[in-house]
Amino acid sequence: MDRCGAYLDTMRSTAPLVQCITNFVAMNVMANVLLAAGASPAMVHDAEESGEFAAIAQVLTINLGTPSPRWVEGMEAAARGAVAAGRPWVLDPVAVGATAFRRGLGARLLALKPTIIRGNASEILALAGAEARGKGADSADTVAAAEAAAQRLAEGSGAVVAVTGPVDFVTDGRxxxxCGNGHALMPKVTALGCSLTGIVGAFAAGQPAFEATAAGLAFFGLAGEEAARRAAGPGSFQVAFLDALHAMTPDDLDRGAKLEAA
Incomplete structure (x- = not known):
């Protein structure tokens, strides 16, 4: 894939309003990541307004995170609002296989036709109805083990599916x-996975979902590589990561993206 930087340039020039339905742990981190990257986050999740707001935002992201009945109402209302308004939306099926409640919620949200699904290998396997070995929100399966399930999920749902891990895999079913960008310190900082979903959403606002997802993953992972060069550990990494997101240029992304056809 050529010219990843063009997707970053477009995202920054439009500064898309990204509606983020996520968990309390992730809200602050996710908002700061999106601001540093050049997007505009809005943490709007209550059912009283989430569906209406989804028609205002350029893109919606939904993270299962820490669901409660009221938040679930907000998720479903927002997804319906985004679809009705023709807006793209991204599903992050956190720990979807862990409980019956999450499995049911994941199935209902999947039926609302997400544009993109981004999760770890265990989450994608579980959402696709395959056997998964997740440990809470962490994956116990490899990305390679989930690639066939991701392709089936993409074919059946019509969504672009991204399986993230040491080497990410993205498919639209065809x-x-x-993407080989990233660093081992990234999973040591809470909510970076949630924040990645926001970045994928920001890139997908007004841009082709498959290419935008790949570019967003490369951008996020490359920022992690740059941050790790200046960090002494997870604490300083968080600060350096925000700085790296903010400082990265489209040319930097073109030079550093590690993308190859699968």
């Missing part, structure tokens, strides 16, 4: 691409 094409596949792998």
């Amino acid at each position: 094409r596949g691409i792998r």
Whole structure:
């Protein structure tokens, strides 16, 4: 895939309003990540307004995170609002296989036709109805083990599916691409996975979902690589990561993206 930087340039020039339905742990981190990248986050989740707001935002992201009945109402209202308004939306099926409640919620949200699904290998396997070995919100399966399930999920749902891990895999059911950007410190900071979903959403606002997802993953992972060069550990990494997101140029992304056809 050529010119990842063009997707970053477009995202920043439009500064999309990203509606983020996520958990309390992730809200602050996710908002700061989106601001540093050049997007505009809005943490709007209550059912009284989430559906209406989804028609205002350029893109919606939904993270299962820490669901409660009221938040679930907000998720479903927002997804319906985004679809009705023709807005893209991204599903992050956190720990979807862990409980019957989450499995049911994941199935209902999947039926509301997300544009993109981004999760770890265990989450994608579980959402696709395959056997998964997740440990809470963490994956106990490899990305490679989830690639076939991701392709089936993409074909059946019509969504672009991104399986994230040491080497990410993205498919629309016909094409596949792998992204090798990232650093081992990234999973040591809470809510970076949630924040990645926001970045994928920001890139997908007004841009082709498959290519935008791959570019967003490369941007996020490359920022992690740059941050790790200046960090002494997870604490300083968080600060350096925000700085790296903010400082990265489209040319930097073109030079550093590690994308290859799968």
